[in-house]
Amino acid sequence: MQTMSTTSVRFDPSASPAGTKRAKRSRPETRHPAPPRRWVLRVAVVVAAAGLVLTLVSGIGVETGGEWSAPGGPAIFVGSLTGLVGMYLALLMVLLVSRIPAVERVLGQDGLVRWHKWLSPWPLSLIGLHAVFIVIGYAEAAKSGLWSQLGTLVSSYPDMLAATVGLALMAFAGIVSIRAIRSRLRRETWWVIHLYLYLALALSFAHVLALGPSFVGHPLTQVLWSLAWLATAGSVIGFRIVLPIVRSLRYGLTVREVRVEAPGVVSVICAGRGVERMAISGGQFFEWRFLARDLWWQAHPYSVSALPRPPYLRMTVKTVGDHSAAVARLRPGTRVMVEGPYGAFTRDASQRRRTVLVAGGIGLTALRALLEDLPPGSQPVVVVRVNKPEEFVFRSEVTELVRHRKGTVHEVVGDRHKVRLDAKVLATMVPDIRQRDVFICGPIGFVEGVVAMAHRLGVHRSAIHYEEFGF
Ligand SMILES: Cc1cc2nc3c(=O)[nH]c(=O)nc-3n(C[C@H](O)[C@H](O)[C@H](O)COP(=O)(O)OP(=O)(O)OC[C@H]3O[C@@H](n4cnc5c(N)ncnc54)[C@H](O)[C@@H]3O)c2cc1C
Incomplete structure (x- = not known):
């Protein structure tokens, strides 16, 4: 086995497979995460469905007979309802990728991605329909042409310019998500496009409260909707940013050795404090961020290729693109931040x-x-x-x-x-x-x-x- 660092660390899983008497003597047992609690998912689905019903009720309940029979009434109603439901589903999509630990433990990476992909066409198309019907309805009400009404809406209604930019960003992300296009993208390009989606949602928030029939003059709905947005943003910031930073500081991982396993495949062995307290199952992965000059800004998922051998943790990477190629050139001493462990691909x-x-x-x-x-x-x-x-x-x-x-x-x-x-x-x-x-x-x-x-x-x-x- 060839080694790329000057000193080779003693990480030799083949010598002491877990489950043997020798393994028990030679290293502390690996801590396993608590088993997934499947009822959490059932509760989450019920809460999400109840939220959808409430959203529909608040959208339909505010409609009056007079509004419906006024010029443009039906189109405005359909536009408002599709916008409301589309926004609600968009919030659910963001919640899915915020990786709430109890839900992630049950669904894992593939489950979350599957649900996310299944859900994603709905908010995008509903919000698109919302824009079309609102323009049609307002044009009918004002007896104007569609393009001139679109111009009026964007230029003179509160927060509409920001919402239009948000819609354009969503449409761009939707087109790029088409599999044939997505499969040609680098992972980090895909990640940046997802950041645009967060921006798109933030840009749309104000126009919902300022113009939505369910919100104007309905302070309770405004408060509930604002709380839902805050909770969603809080989940993303808490679980995807704060928690990984706290954990990474606690473990203080650094690269100890980069070991060539096969042509184009290297193992990176990291060492840190308290790795024995890391609750991890075989089959799980981390999002790894190496604090080297060209890599610090991107995190990529790589599975652990062995259970931890405190103080060591090993991952193994095949070169397919720029990040995986740069991993093979990492220098010992490089600091490492990890997000996770994630995944339900485990013995549980x-x-x-x-x-x-x-x-x-x-x-x-x-x-x-x-x-x-x-x-x-x-x-x-x-x-x-x-x-x-x-x-x-x-x-x-x-x-x-x-x-x-x-x-x-x-x-x-x-x-x-x-x-x-x-x-x-x-x-x-x-x-x-x-x-x-x-x-x-x-x-x-x-x-x-x-x-x-x-x-x-x-x-x-x-x-x-x-x-x-x-x-
Ligand atoms: C949950 C999970 C666990 C993973 N664990 C590991 C692991 O343990 N070891 C490992 O080497 N990789 C693993 N991967 C894949 C790894 O994350 C990607 O290979 C890596 O992020 C690619 O980044 P890049 O910048 O090198 O390539 P990019 O520039 O992002 O991609 C270059 C090209 O390669 C394609 N590509 C990406 N991944 C693969 C692949 N695996 N096979 C073939 N083509 C690919 C892309 O579509 C793109 O066209 C895992 C992925 C996931 C989702």
């Missing part, structure tokens, strides 16, 4: 007694740590799909961990067009797959393919768990 998600872990390429990192977290004798089956033999990073660690758990490892090596991992191959390797939890990790296309295979082989959807290394 298990529904069955036995598991099969399917890794595509660098997806091995998360599965390697998850494997370490499985109890001795759990007989896991590990399937590793790589293009070249040297891409199977941690082969010896995985083999050793599997041996201690009385499981088996299968390697599928070669060009994916020539050497296929399909449902038939998977069923041959894991004949009892229907009685197992299936954990899948790797690039998006790989994960989607294996999830489909697991469905085809009759694995119940509650027993299929995955983490996609993409965005």
